[in-house]
Amino acid sequence: MTLLNGLASTDGRTGGSGETLAIRGGHPLRGRVDVKGAKNLVTKAMVAALLGESPSVLRDVPDISDVAVVRSLLEVHGVRVTRGDEEGTFVLDPADVASAHMEEIDAHAGASRIPILFCGPLLHQLGQAFIPDLGGCRIGDRPIDFHLDALRKFGAVVEKLPSGIRLSAPSGLHGASIHLPYPSVGATEQVLLTAVRAAGVTELRNAAIEPEIMDLIAVLQKMGAIISYEPNRVILIEGVDRLSGYDHRAIFDRNEAASWASAALATDGEIFVGGARQPEMLTFLNVVRKVGGDFDIREDGILFRRGGDLRAVTVETDVHPGFMTDWQQPLIIALTQAQGTSIVHETVYENRFGFTQALVKMGADIVVHPHGLQEGPRRVPRRNLEQAAVIHGPTPLRGADITVPDLRGGYSHVIAALTATGESTVRNVGIISRGYEKLFDKLTALGADFDILG
Known part of the structure; x- marks a missing residue:
């Protein structure tokens, strides 16, 4: 099988x-x-490749179904994903990024909750994003309100529909001051993936500081992002105009x-x-x-x-x-x-x-x-x-x-x-x-x- x-x-x-x-x-x-590489880093680093203007190389990618889901979602948005020069290596080329039909996204997302992290990169690349109803393991309420509240502060317009969530950025995205009610890993990743190309400076307080978060910051810094970490869970991100691809071995x-x-x-x-x-x-x-x-x-x-x-x-x-x-x-x-x-x-x-x-x-x-x-x-x-x-x-x-x-x-x-x-x-x-x-x-x-x- x-x-x-x-x-x-x-x-x-x-x-x-x-x-x-x-x-x-x-x-x-x-x-x-x-x-091999951490599921909780690899899937997010794959999404980060959307932000680059050149191909990215991700190493130590595990052969798991969550990776397959993200690969499929990237491909329906026009990212070319090929195998690299060693086992467990992906080359991700975002040169042909385009919007995808909701039906395609929904079919490829399945039970994964990763589509929510596509929002920031797609708003930067296309000015719009659509996220279908989210799945994931049935281990309790995993609200996405933290994500949506942060995206609104960046200037995104969020429209909830019966089939999912439509987002747009008619005036572009700008830096914001964000204080998370809880140091959510997913919300911290959302802010990082959105703030790196938002105009101005973003200050994120009560951020998650898991090793996978630090590794994602390393990925984004390789791409050209300016991110600093201060005591007491504070992360500062200075937005830049463009990012390039990365070459990274996952934690x-x-x-x-x-x-x-x-x-x-x-x-x-x-x-x-x-x-x-x-x-x-x-x-x-x-x-x-x-x-x-x-x-x-x-x-x-x-x-x-x-x-x-x-x-x-x-x-x-x-x-x-x-x-x-x-x-x-x-x-x-x-x-x-x-x-x-x-x-x-x-x-x-x-x-x-x-x-x-x-x-x-x-x-x-x-x-x-x-x-x-x-x-x-x-x-x-x-x-x-x-x-x-x-x-x-x-x-x-x-x-x-x-x-x-x-x-x-x-x-x-x-x-x-x-x-x-x-x-x-x-x-x-x-x-x-x-x-x-x-x-x-x-x-x-x-x-x-x-x-x-x-």
Whole structure:
């Protein structure tokens, strides 16, 4: 099977969203996996190529379906995307950028939420943009109001239609003073991609400062942008008249690296994650150590394993430099095998514990508190939307018939099935291909015992 535009493996090892696995668990995962560029940077860097007046070269592009979606969206807008001189390299030529029909955009966007980030570049290039209804993982309300409010401050006219959102810039875009209510990654990316060619200076306060954001700033600076970062989450962007293409190697995917680390802890295995780096994973590595895991930092990656019996921990998700929300779901699988009571406070999304229902079915002792826990000390400010999961362990997991709900939860279900004794049937596995390159090949390399049922 293949994914969109032939971007995924053609060896039958990766497939569509309806794919089902039969997994026989209870065996440690051991071996090496390599991670490529971060999904959360690569897709945004591809959009940034729209702003250049010459071709861009992006390296270490992962073979995942989200990349295929963005490639398709770029191509319907006239950007020529070809493979470069090494594996995982794209050449993106925006010479023939043109507007696209709504039907084309809607068909190619699918469930992806990336089209919203096309707004700024398309307004600069064409003076207009259309964004269809947005999809994405069902992990809670992910409003785009931050995006639209920022675009309005740049001078964009926003018209909401039943089929989506139409934007125009009759007087062009100008610099603005923007203070985000929350350090949203997506809204920060929107401001960066819009401000670099807006007339004047843009000051962005309460910006997200994730490593992927810093890497996007590096991409834009290579293109000719003038961007500076000040303390307390303030980013200044001086608009320029023109930008050129870039040549950039993407930052590694720390979400995938953390996922494999949690798999090593959960299955009592040993996994070397090639391409992982210590600085971007500092917060995660601290939690690994607290929970009883061990790791070796090497020049070309990080080796993860248990350092003895796993211990209960309390984790609070937060924006960078806090513990990422994308890290908590795989970690919870490991926490089901930890001695004592662990608590995970989810403060970023309000509905990210739905995947635990399948874990309970498999034998885990997890109680979700839909309004969070009010008692106990906290370092991360409480939010109205937060939830908490209380995990009592260790509990043996047993095989079950489960269905993947979303990207990170789906990966976590696969790891839970590999941790459990007996056979599990895991359905809708193809959604995991949005963020994990060649998942089946990597599982095979680690000694996982599974069959693809179709």
